Amino acid sequence: MQWTDKYRPKTFKEIKGYAKEKKLIKQWIEEWKKGNPQQCLLLVGPPGVGKTTFAQIIGHEFGEYIELNASDKRSYDILMNTIGESTTTYSLFSDNPKLIILDEIDGITGNDDRGGTRAINKIIEESKHPIVMMANDLYSKRLTTIRKKVTVIKMGKVRSPSIRTNLESICKKEGIEADKETLNTLAKRSNGDMRSAINSLQALTEESRKLNPEDLNSISQKNDKATIFDAVTTVLKSKNYNHIRDALYLDEEPTLVMEYIAENIPREYKKPNEIKKAYDYISKADIFFGRTRQSRNYGYWKYATQFMGLGVALSKDEKYRKFTRVTYPQSFTKMAKYRGKRNLRDSIAEKMEAKMHVSLKTAYTMFPYFEIMFQDDKTAYEISSFLELDDKEIKRFRKKKIPKKFIEKMDKERAERRAKERAEMKNAFSSNLNSSEETVDFKTNDEESIIDFKSDDGLGLESDSVDFKSDDDEESIIDYKENKLESNLKKSKDFNSTNMDIKESKDSNATNLDIKESEVNNDSESNIKEDIKSTVENTKGKDSKSSKKYKENKGSKSDKEEKDKDNTVQTSLFSF
Amino acid sequence: MIGPWVEKYRPQTLDEVVGQEQIIKRLKNYKNEGNMPNLMFSGPAGVGKTTTALALAKSVLGEYWKQNFLELNASDARGIDTVRNNIKNFCRLKPVGAPFRIIFLDEVDNMTKDAQHALRREMEMYTKTASFILSCNYPSKIIDPIQSRCAIFRFAPVKSEDIKKRLAYICEQEGYNYTDEGLDTIVYFAEGDMRKSVNVLQSAATEGEEITEDSVYGVISKSKPQDVHNMITAAMTGDFMKSRDLLRETMILQGTSGEDMVTQIYQDVTKRVTDGKMDSSVYIQLVNDIAETDFRIREGSNPRIQLEALLAKFL
Numbered sequence: 001m002q003w004t005d006k007y008r009p010k011t012f013k014e015i016k017g018y019a020k021e022k023k024l025i026k027q028w029i030e031e032w033k034k035g036n037p038q039q040c041l042l043l044v045g046p047p048g049v050g051k052t053t054f055a056q057i058i059g060h061e062f063g064e065y066i067e068l069n070a071s072d073k074r075s076y077d078i079l080m081n082t083i084g085e086s087t088t089t090y091s092l093f094s095d096n097p098k099l100i101i102l103d104e105i106d107g108i109t110g111n112d113d114r115g116g117t118r119a120i121n122k123i124i125e126e127s128k129h130p131i132v133m134m135a136n137d138l139y140s141k142r143l144t145t146i147r148k149k150v151t152v153i154k155m156g157k158v159r160s161p162s163i164r165t166n167l168e169s170i171c172k173k174e175g176i177e178a179d180k181e182t183l184n185t186l187a188k189r190s191n192g193d194m195r196s197a198i199n200s201l202q203a204l205t206e207e208s209r210k211l212n213p214e215d216l217n218s219i220s221q222k223n224d225k226a227t228i229f230d231a232v233t234t235v236l237k238s239k240n241y242n243h244i245r246d247a248l249y250l251d252e253e254p255t256l257v258m259e260y261i262a263e264n265i266p267r268e269y270k271k272p273n274e275i276k277k278a279y280d281y282i283s284k285a286d287i288f289f290g291r292t293r294q295s296r297n298y299g300y301w302k303y304a305t306q307f308m309g310l311g312v313a314l315s316k317d318e319k320y321r322k323f324t325r326v327t328y329p330q331s332f333t334k335m336a337k338y339r340g341k342r343n344l345r346d347s348i349a350e351k352m353e354a355k356m357h358v359s360l361k362t363a364y365t366m367f368p369y370f371e372i373m374f375q376d377d378k379t380a381y382e383i384s385s386f387l388e389l390d391d392k393e394i395k396r397f398r399k400k401k402i403p404k405k406f407i408e409k410m411d412k413e414r415a416e417r418r419a420k421e422r423a424e425m426k427n428a429f430s431s432n433l434n435s436s437e438e439t440v441d442f443k444t445n446d447e448e449s450i451i452d453f454k455s456d457d458g459l460g461l462e463s464d465s466v467d468f469k470s471d472d473d474e475e476s477i478i479d480y481k482e483n484k485l486e487s488n489l490k491k492s493k494d495f496n497s498t499n500m501d502i503k504e505s506k507d508s509n510a511t512n513l514d515i516k517e518s519e520v521n522n523d524s525e526s527n528i529k530e531d532i533k534s535t536v537e538n539t540k541g542k543d544s545k546s547s548k549k550y551k552e553n554k555g556s557k558s559d560k561e562e563k564d565k566d567n568t569v570q571t572s573l574f575s576f
Numbered sequence: 577m578i579g580p581w582v583e584k585y586r587p588q589t590l591d592e593v594v595g596q597e598q599i600i601k602r603l604k605n606y607k608n609e610g611n612m613p614n615l616m617f618s619g620p621a622g623v624g625k626t627t628t629a630l631a632l633a634k635s636v637l638g639e640y641w642k643q644n645f646l647e648l649n650a651s652d653a654r655g656i657d658t659v660r661n662n663i664k665n666f667c668r669l670k671p672v673g674a675p676f677r678i679i680f681l682d683e684v685d686n687m688t689k690d691a692q693h694a695l696r697r698e699m700e701m702y703t704k705t706a707s708f709i710l711s712c713n714y715p716s717k718i719i720d721p722i723q724s725r726c727a728i729f730r731f732a733p734v735k736s737e738d739i740k741k742r743l744a745y746i747c748e749q750e751g752y753n754y755t756d757e758g759l760d761t762i763v764y765f766a767e768g769d770m771r772k773s774v775n776v777l778q779s780a781a782t783e784g785e786e787i788t789e790d791s792v793y794g795v796i797s798k799s800k801p802q803d804v805h806n807m808i809t810a811a812m813t814g815d816f817m818k819s820r821d822l823l824r825e826t827m828i829l830q831g832t833s834g835e836d837m838v839t840q841i842y843q844d845v846t847k848r849v850t851d852g853k854m855d856s857s858v859y860i861q862l863v864n865d866i867a868e869t870d871f872r873i874r875e876g877s878n879p880r881i882q883l884e885a886l887l888a889k890f891l
Contacts (some may be wrong), residue, residue, distance in 0.1 A: 262881060266816045272891035275816055283872055283885035290877035294689060331824045331880065338829050345831060347601050356583050359649045359683050362771075364831040365621075366582075368799035369775035373580070376782035386579030402677065 003202045007170055008053055010060070015050065017162060021153050025054065029061050029149070031192040032097055032130050033410040038126050040131040042146070044138040044154030047195030051134040053156075055101045062099040066177060069103035076115025102133040106140040117142050124149050139325065157192025160184070166194065167201055171211070175203075178211035185216055191230070210278055228252050229326045232260045234314050236324070248309045254301060255289055258282060258308045259329040265312065274316050279309030330440050344396055353388045367397075381410050480511045581778045581800020582771055583747035585746050589748050590631045593624055593736035594742050594770065600731075605630070609637050611677045613697055614708040616684075616723065618715045619731025622769030625711040628731075629680045632709070649682035657695040667702035677706040684710045685717035692719045712834075714874070742770070743777050747787060754787035760815035761792040806841045808848075819887050827880055834879025836868045841886070865889040 009015045012022050031038050041058075043051040059065035066083055083100055105120060122133065124146065135143060138152065164180075164187040171178045188195035204215045227250045234247035248257065265278045288304035293296070333344075349363035356363070374380040374397035381402055384394050391401060578584070587593045590600050606612040617625040626831060633645045646666045648658070657771055661716045663679055671677045683694070699708055699722070712718055740759050747754045758780070768775040779795040780787050798890040810819035832840075845862050869886040873879045 196694050258881070262884060266820070272814060272816075272888075276888045276891055279885040279888035283876070283882050284870075285876050286876040286881045287872055287886075292877050293877055330821075331828070334824050342831070345829075349831070353649065356677060357577070357586075357630065357647065357649070357682075360831070361683075361686075361833050362621065364833075365836060366580075366771075366775055367830065369779045369795075370580075372779035372795055372798055373782050379782050380780070382578040383580050386583070553832075 002118040003170060003174075004198050006055075007166075007173075007198065009050075010057065012057060015057075016166070018155070019051070021054075021155065024151075024153060027404070028121060028130075029058060031064075037128065038151070039132065040133060040150040042138075042143075042150040042152045043132065043155060044136070044152060044269050045133045045193060046136060046157055048190075049155045049195075049196065052103065053154060055103070055132045055134060059099050059101060059128075062097060062130065065099035065101055067101040067103065076119040078537075079116060079503055080118035081125065097129045100127070100129055102131065104135065105133050105146070106137050106142055117145070121149070143340060148304075158194045160187040160192070162192075163187035163190060163192075163194055163197050167197060170198065170201065171205075174205075176205045176209050176211060178205070179213075182211055182213045182216065185213070186211075189216070228257060228260055231257060232264050233324075233325045235309055236264060236316075237319060239313055239316070239319065241310060244309045244313050248305055254305060254308075256329075258285055258289070258304070259331070260326070261308050262313055263329040263331075264324065266325050267327060268320060269316055270320070271317065272358045273557075277315035278312045281307045281315060283313070323324075344393065348387070348389065348393050350390065351393075355387055370397050377402055377406050381407060385410075391505075436519055474574035580745060580775075580790075581750075585742075585749075585774065587624075587627050588634065590628070590635050592714060593631055594629055595738035596624055596628065596731055596841045599628070599729050599731065603632050604635070606632070610803075611705045612676070612678075613728045615710070616715065616718075616726035617709065617711040617729045617731055618713070618728060620713060620733060620769065622729040622766075622773075624733055624770060625731055626680075628683060629694050629709045631679045631683075632678065634828060637674040637678060644671050644674045644677040644679070645680065647680045647682070648793060656688075656691050656694045659698060663664070663698055667698060667706040669705075671705055676704075678709060679706055679842035680709045680711070682711050683713070685712040685714050691720060692722055696721045696725065705829060712757060717874070734770050735768070736763045737770070739763045739766065739773050740769060745775060746774065746777060747781075751782065752781050753785055753791065757789040758787040758792050761789050761796075763788075765796055768865070804837075804844050807887070808841065808844055808890060811887045814891055816888060816891055820884055823883055824880065827883075834873045834883060835870070837879070837883055838866060838873060838886075841883075842866050862890065 012026065014021065025041070028038050036053070043054055046053055063126075068079070076462065078417075100123075102120065104571075121304070132461075133146075136145065137143070138154070164183050164395075167178075167183045169185060170181075186200060187197055190200065201211070204389065205211050231247040231250055238244055238247075250257070262279070264280045265282070266275050268277060269275050285304040285307035288300045288307065318406040326465060345364070345367075346360065348367075349360045352358060352363040352366070353360055358366075370383065373383065374394070380394065380398060383389075394402065490561055557573070589606055593600055617628065619625055630647075634641045637644045643867070646663070648662070651851075666677065666679060681687075681695075687695070696719070708726070710722070711717070715723060715728065740763050743759050743762060746756065762773050762776045762780070765776065776792060776795050776799070777787065779799065780791040783791045783794055803822055807819050807822040807826070810816075810822060823837075827837065842863070845854070845859065845866070849856055849859040865886060869882050871880045872885075876882050
């Protein structure tokens with residue numbers, strides 16, 4: 001069992017010190033029990049000073065309580081569903097108010113807890129039940145609105161003599177040998193955190209039942225979030241090598257610690273020269289982090305740590321005598337804040353990447369130009385239809401939507417142009433077939449082939465071309481673009497001659513299917529047009545041959561359907 | 577074909593590629609030889625590395641180039657897994673209708689060292705069936721074993737007259753009038769970057785029927801967000817926090833890379849000294865700092881930290 005739980009005070013009496021706070025809280029409970037609703041309580045203080053202990057004792061006083069802490073997801077919806085409702089209703093069987101405990105409310109952050117602060121505000125206002133909340137940092141941004149509506153009880157760090165006394169009493173109960181001096185050091189090291197002191201004591205003595213002074217070296221100080229703030233404070237405030245070394249001895253990603261230090265340099269240092277020097281050390285530290293990453297030589301880390309610690313510390317002329325609140329790196333906050341805008345930017349850039357052979361990085365550099373080009377309706381229309389941008393993405397570059405009328409006009413023009421090209425192509429085909437008997441039949445063929453181009457393009461014609469090349473170079477070159485049916489016909493032929501080929505083509509068909517989804521979107525109109533054009537040219541050149549082919553094709557159509565069921569399925573899949 | 581002019585007027589054949597005559601001449605031979613060593617194209621942005629690679633693939637692979645060509649650029653996931661799976665699978669297949677297959681990896685300098693090492697094996701294993709074309713801005717960021725497996729082609733910035741000729745051609749095709757000064761201004765501003773030139777040209781074209789010096793300057797000043805200028809001003813007047821905020825906003829919101837940011841800062845400072853708004857002795861000290869930052873960005877792990885440190889030097 002954890003000693004922190006075992007020796008956790010169960011009643012107000014067991015709590016030593018905190019007389020004023022105890023009195024306030026007791027009074028608060030009394031009022032509630034009399035039926036006078038009170039403001040919420042907010043217990044504020046660093047970790048390990050007894051906030052949770054207080055809350056639990058209060059809970060016992062009321063008998064019934066709900067608790068939500070940082071390990072629970074606390075978005076608006078979740079908060080409202082779990083406790084929002086119960087706050088406005090009474091229990092059926094008792095008139096007793098039931099207590100709601102919200103732990104670590106300054107830890108409501110990020111996407112998962114969206115709207116959490118709003119929910120808490122609402123709950124505070126509407127609740128008919130007592131609420132106790134806990135937080136580490138009263139001045140956290142998240143508490144600005146809450147702060148005004150609650151009764152704040154500040155709990156400072158526990159003084160080290162109190163910690164020592166408590167440790168002594170635990171040692172006595174557990175039968176542990178420990179001298180006063182060592183316990184004193186342990187108490188001091190815990191930096192006002194009772195929980196951490198007890199945890200350390202348990203870790204060091206549970207086996208041996210004896211506390212030796214040298215044991216203290218084997219554990220580092222408490223490793224929680226508070227220390228990164230402490231580390232930053234030490235670096236910015238101190239000039240003492242040993243202090244700084246100890247402060248930076250923490251269990252955090254060193255680049256994160258660097259971000260923290262960098263963030264707070266201009267908040268503490270005020271002379272330009274100091275900022276300049278300090279930031280130069282940060283820059284040097286970053287170089288060594290880069291070298292560490294590139295060479296996988298973690299030996300470089302120690303230099304980085306020295307630069308960002310002692311280097312920054314010694315950059316100040318003299319220590320500042322003022323209080324600076326250590327701030328969370330604002331660049332991270334910004335990243336989160338602009339997430340929506342960045343996603344929009346990235347979705348556009350990804351479209352550019354697919355169509356324009358550029359990386360995202362290069363795509364970004366073109367944004368300012370697009371902003372200018374998009375002022376013109378026609379250019380905006382052309383580029384956005386080329387990139388297939390949706391309305392939201394278009395709005396990234398211009399304030400107004402492209403006028404609907406204009407789009408309709410352009411779409412119409414485009415459709416006309418397409419129809420015209422299609423008609424031309426048909427003409428080209430039918431002129432090739434001037435000797436043909438059944439034009440009607442051919443036309444249906446033609447129709448199909450157009451659809452097939454669409455699907456062919458970009459999907460990769462590996463399957464077809466395998467056969468063509470291995471089989472018959474000359475013909476295949478004309479064929480492969482003309483008609484999918486032809487390829488099927490060919491495959492059925494190959495099937496007779498070489499089993500190998502058909503197998504291979506099937507295999508690659510299967511892989512093609514996978515690719516299809518991603519690539520089918522990329523089928524730009526322009527490409528189709530190009531293909532059609534080239535086909536027309538091809539057919540023109542090989543008049544007689546292609547017409548012969550079509551006849552063949554017609555003849556073997558039924559044949560093909562039977563033999564190549566797989567492939568027909570494939571074709572229809574591709575077509576749409 | 578519609579779409580932005582940079583794409584519409586991207587050269588489709590090697591002959592059309594502008595300004596890299598020596599390189600193109602050598603590349604053309606590969607078509608006749610029927611094989612091709614692994615190539616590395618290095619050079620600044622917008623000089624035609626990607627265009628040349630695409631055109632080369634079309635020329636060497638012939639009609640079936642699409643089936644035998646794999647393009648992966650920096651934003652595709654290119655960790656070790658990609659190298660091990662996608663590239664390997666592509667290399668394994670027999671080339672179809674072409675003498676071999678081509679894998680084009682754009683911006684290889686952004687690949688991790690580990691992925692580069694994985695790549696090095698692939699380059700050896702499939703020499704019979706596949707050739708690689710790698711492109712990068714800085715060959716120094718590419719591990720030696722890969723460099724030694726490639727024929728390296730250094731693309732120079734495109735010459736002014738070549739850019740100008742191309743711009744004039746586009747204007748004629750699109751039916752825009754232009755003045756010599758207008759095109760000269762674009763060329764001067766673009767510093768050998770064809771992509772930038774064409775983008776400026778098309779932007780200027782949306783401003784009016786004629787491409788003039790004024791319309792080009794209009795575009796250049798608009799396309800250059802004031803952010804960088806304001807950021808430097810803030811730093812120089814001692815408001816470091818504001819300056820740092822602007823930097824972060826620009827980088828996060830617009831996705832500006834560290835390298836681009838350094839260039840923009842350099843350009844802004846240079847403009848200040850040419851306009852007589854900055855003392856040249858201050859200027860040379862700043863250039864010193866900017867140059868050092870440029871180098872450190874490549875060495876370091878976080879470009880933003882390096883740029884923040886640079887801003888501190890402006891105080």
